Amino acid sequence: MAKIIWEPSRTFGEFLLLPNLTKREHSPANVDLTSPLVKFKKGEKPALSLKIPFASAMMQSVSGAQMAVALGGFGGIAFIFCSQSVQDQANMVKETKSKGVLVGAGVNTHDYKDRIPPLVEAGADILCIDSSDGFSQWQEDVIKFVRGKYGDKVKIGAGNIVDSRGFEFLVKAGADFVKLGVGGGSICITREQKGIGRGQASALLEVVETRNKHFEKTGVYIPLCSDGGVAFDNHAIIALAMGADFLMMGRNFARYKESPSKIVTINGKQYKEYWGEGSARAQNWQRYGKEGGKGLVFEEGVDSYTDYAGPLADGLTKTLSKIKATMCNCGSLTLAEFTKNAILTVVSQASITEGGAHNVVVKP
Numbered sequence: 001m002a003k004i005i006w007e008p009s010r011t012f013g014e015f016l017l018l019p020n021l022t023k024r025e026h027s028p029a030n031v032d033l034t035s036p037l038v039k040f041k042k043g044e045k046p047a048l049s050l051k052i053p054f055a056s057a058m059m060q061s062v063s064g065a066q067m068a069v070a071l072g073g074f075g076g077i078a079f080i081f082c083s084q085s086v087q088d089q090a091n092m093v094k095e096t097k098s099k100g101v102l103v104g105a106g107v108n109t110h111d112y113k114d115r116i117p118p119l120v121e122a123g124a125d126i127l128c129i130d131s132s133d134g135f136s137q138w139q140e141d142v143i144k145f146v147r148g149k150y151g152d153k154v155k156i157g158a159g160n161i162v163d164s165r166g167f168e169f170l171v172k173a174g175a176d177f178v179k180l181g182v183g184g185g186s187i188c189i190t191r192e193q194k195g196i197g198r199g200q201a202s203a204l205l206e207v208v209e210t211r212n213k214h215f216e217k218t219g220v221y222i223p224l225c226s227d228g229g230v231a232f233d234n235h236a237i238i239a240l241a242m243g244a245d246f247l248m249m250g251r252n253f254a255r256y257k258e259s260p261s262k263i264v265t266i267n268g269k270q271y272k273e274y275w276g277e278g279s280a281r282a283q284n285w286q287r288y289g290k291e292g293g294k295g296l297v298f299e300e301g302v303d304s305y306t307d308y309a310g311p312l313a314d315g316l317t318k319t320l321s322k323i324k325a326t327m328c329n330c331g332s333l334t335l336a337e338f339t340k341n342a343i344l345t346v347v348s349q350a351s352i353t354e355g356g357a358h359n360v361v362v363k364p
């Protein structure tokens with residue numbers, strides 16, 4: 001008989017943090033947002049770390065060279081999209097690398113033997129398998145290929161998964177980090193189309209617990225990347241409090257000037273185009289391969305507009321200020337402390353209403 005999880009599938013917007021004691025040293029200037037990017041042994045330092053816990057999504061409308069340079073300059077990382085020719089992707093990696101920042105590159109489970117060597121040669125610091133379903137033997141094959149050719153020198157993340165079984169499978173396969181999330185992306189219609197996926201918070205909470213147990217048992221820490229479903233800064237904060245090491249975001253970065261898509265003006269308001277990799281526009285059948293054939297049989301993503309948000313530096317600086325402020329409210333100076341100290345509460349619809357401006361007429 002099918003197993004049922006009766007606990008509802010939760011999203012980040014359903015949680016709030018309780019403040020902890022804020023001591024005098026808890027000032028934003030003292031907060032350190034460093035986060036591990038790849039697995040490491042207890043007592044050792046990871047071979048790669050981020051200075052801020054953000055990665056941009058492997059998407060045509062998000063992560064080109066301009067975004068990679070801007071985000072890399074802040075100490076985050078862009079994963080250059082792989083739904084383009086190997087040469088074009090390698091050129092973007094090379095261009096980013098020439099600015100002296102970390103850069104990642106997406107790879108798929110189809111042409112990886114041809115794609116990975118030029119990306120490594122172009123200077124990619126880390127690879128990540130781009131797939132809507134990471135709990136698959138194809139991912140094992142890609143990691144095996146990397147280990148066989150480069151040993152541990154070339155780093156590779158894998159995903160996406162939503163539970164402990166998927167996590168354990170990818171860890172056993174040798175992933176350097178594990179990415180999670182199915183169906184939570186802003187442009188994603190996978191859950192509607194296929195009835196598969198899980199609320200991002202539920203997925204994250206289960207996998208963090210398993211990851212922590214894995215660390216206790218083996219002494220190897222596996223960083224977790226929470227991918228998709230971060231609509232607002234408060235969602236990012238909740239995800240970090242829940243134990244994500246870094247967050248991959250699509251829409252949030254697509255809004256900025258540095259994303260590759262066009263600015264369009266509709267009724268006097270500026271927007272940026274943002275389309276899913278599973279949309280007909282992206283034609284990324286390698287991510288959404290179906291029935292073993294080439295081509296998209298049905299769409300799992302939409303083509304959309306998102307509000308234009310100006311230069312990344314302005315928006316991201318504000319986001320980072322909010323994270324640091326909350327960490328201080330919660331008596332934490334590092335992300336590890338933040339998640340260790342976090343006490344979260346599920347909110348009711350009434351408390352969500354109470355949490356916004358209410359019973360007032362907000363001035364225009």
Ligand code: IMP
Pocket residue numbers: 057058059181183184185186187188189190227228229230231248249250251252275276277278279300301302
């Ligand atoms: P967002 O940050 O909520 O916009 O979600 C971005 C994430 O959605 C990406 O990193 C992918 O994991 C996922 N994604 C990208 N394109 C599609 C799609 O067409 N359908 C479903 N998920 C997608």
